[in-house]
Amino acid sequence: MASQPEIEPLDSSTALPIHIGGLTKTYGDLYALDSVDLEIKSGEFLTLLGPSGSGKTTLLMAIAGFNRPDSGSIRFGEAEMILTPPHRREVGMVFQSYALFPHMSVAENIAFPLKLRGIGTEECAERVAEALATVQLSDLGERGIDQLSGGQKQRVALARAFVFRPRILLMDEPLSALDKKLREQMQIELKHLHRQLGVTTVYVTHDQREALTMSDRIAVINRGKLAQVDTPEAIYNHPANSFVADFIGESTMLPLTRGESGQLCFRNHLITANPANDTADNWLLVIRPERLFITEEDKEDLEQTIVFEGMVQESVFQGETAFALIAIDDQYNLSVRFGTGSTSQKNAMRPGDRVSVGLHREDVVIIPWDC
């Protein structure tokens, strides 16, 4: 990627922030978007993450202007866009299906938005060449669309979306059709390109790992509502509710009971003596599998560590990590994930073994139980 020509980045004053206010879209009785408020900062990479049917694509399509919300406001910078037809919104978009015009060559596809803007043949050719170089496809300008591989189509779609220098770039699951290796490579390239272009980017995916990899901030969306909007680290380490905890990464959730003096416990383990806020009656303990470790009870300082006793149900090798399911009573299992290095003492774990599992108190995350 070092050989890539640096294209002129937009300065932050030309990238546009997006303000979304009270955006509602219904399909019959179904609220696809339920009064969504979202501020997308100028130049940031924001990912809309949610399961299928959560409303993430509906929100993206509303920003692009392809569907008509029932009510609300979408502003690009200061300009209200809700009534502006899509062809006057000046946003670039990469479609899940790529949506490359099959009757045009690669170069013609990329030149399409430039010609519509009345840019002269010479400058047009220059900018197409520049865009092709940026996505590393310089030699393929004359190719037909059906002669391209999936990854190449992806790059052409990308080049076509930014070649007319939009100040906002939208991407609708652009990598979902690629195989895993290529997808991971493209994630890094997209991230790099975003840094180069400096354009405000809204990215839709249902793949939480992709969201964590690429985003400045993630907006987790569920049933037409925003469940949490924050940085990847904050979303992963401090999920705001059980939906986010469940959807992002793997987690085990244990219901907590309140002791006499307000402390929260699971069975006979004290989880936290004074919960930070008292907004909810019921709380869940969220445990990430990789934060657990195999230990021995008498080795740990119980001030620092919570130790669960359990029996190994299943233990599987998955390459870079291994995974075990450990029953701590007849109702709850803990998922434990650990490295597979040769020194790992857990390699010998067999179903039926009794083990102790430790969790550092600083890794304790509790969330309100919204059932």
Added chain:
Amino acid sequence: MNHVVNMSDATPQSLHVAELKVREVRDQWTLLSLATPAILIIVLVILVPVGWLFYLSFVGSDGQPSLEHYRKMIEYKSYARVFMTTFQVSILTTLICILIGYPLAYFLALLPKRWTGIFMLAVLLPFWTSLLVRTYAWLVLLQKNGLVNEFAIHIGLWDSPVKLVHNMTGTLIGMAHIMLPFLVLPLYGSMKKIDRDLMYAAANLGASPIKAFWQVYFPLSLSGMVAGSLIVFVLCLGFYVTPAVLGGGRVVMVATQITAILENQFNWGAASALGVVLLVATLIVLYVAARLFKFDAALFGKN
């Protein structure tokens, strides 16, 4: 340790070769046998009569091989007129079908799924009614005191009955009606295949709806339109019933002329020669269209 699989006797390449080949060949023959009835019918019903026709056209009235039928066709102006009329009617009908059919197909392609069925039914309905019935229905509607004339006079479009039938107008109306589905169906098919995202992409890149239509939608629907137009055009070339009934003897096309020759002169040779020329003309049109639109694909089912 177990990375070498032992093959005790035979080398891997030679195992079951003959038996597998036999089964492969047997599968191919089974498949072919399914097509046998159709192939037989084509040979018996099409190739043999057409071959006979071809042969007859080169036999003179004295029973000797001769080109007299073809020479007559060049000598007599009436033949040229018949061919002119045939091509004129075919081209006009095709154009009318495109003008009416394109918006109709576009409308059908954009309809929500649950409505498509009903409107498609309306397009297909004529297929289920006898050609003759539909043609005579037009005769009734278009005649001097027919529904169309009375209605037009009633709302003041024209003052006295206009001659709508037994002429070119009537022929074109009837032909266009009958041919419309042949254009709409392939066109609808190609429009349905146009990804909705392509139109979104065009809009997103800055194309107004009109520009998006002409630069993206229309070029992509062209293959269906050319396929439909060719079907209509070729069907028109050999059409008999509608021009005969609605043309009232004034619109003489090749098929009508062939009937006339057979009924009046019982001249198989002359009729055959006309048929051969029509067949050759049709093939030339198809060939030129295929070259012009790079269109062998849609005609022969390639993608």
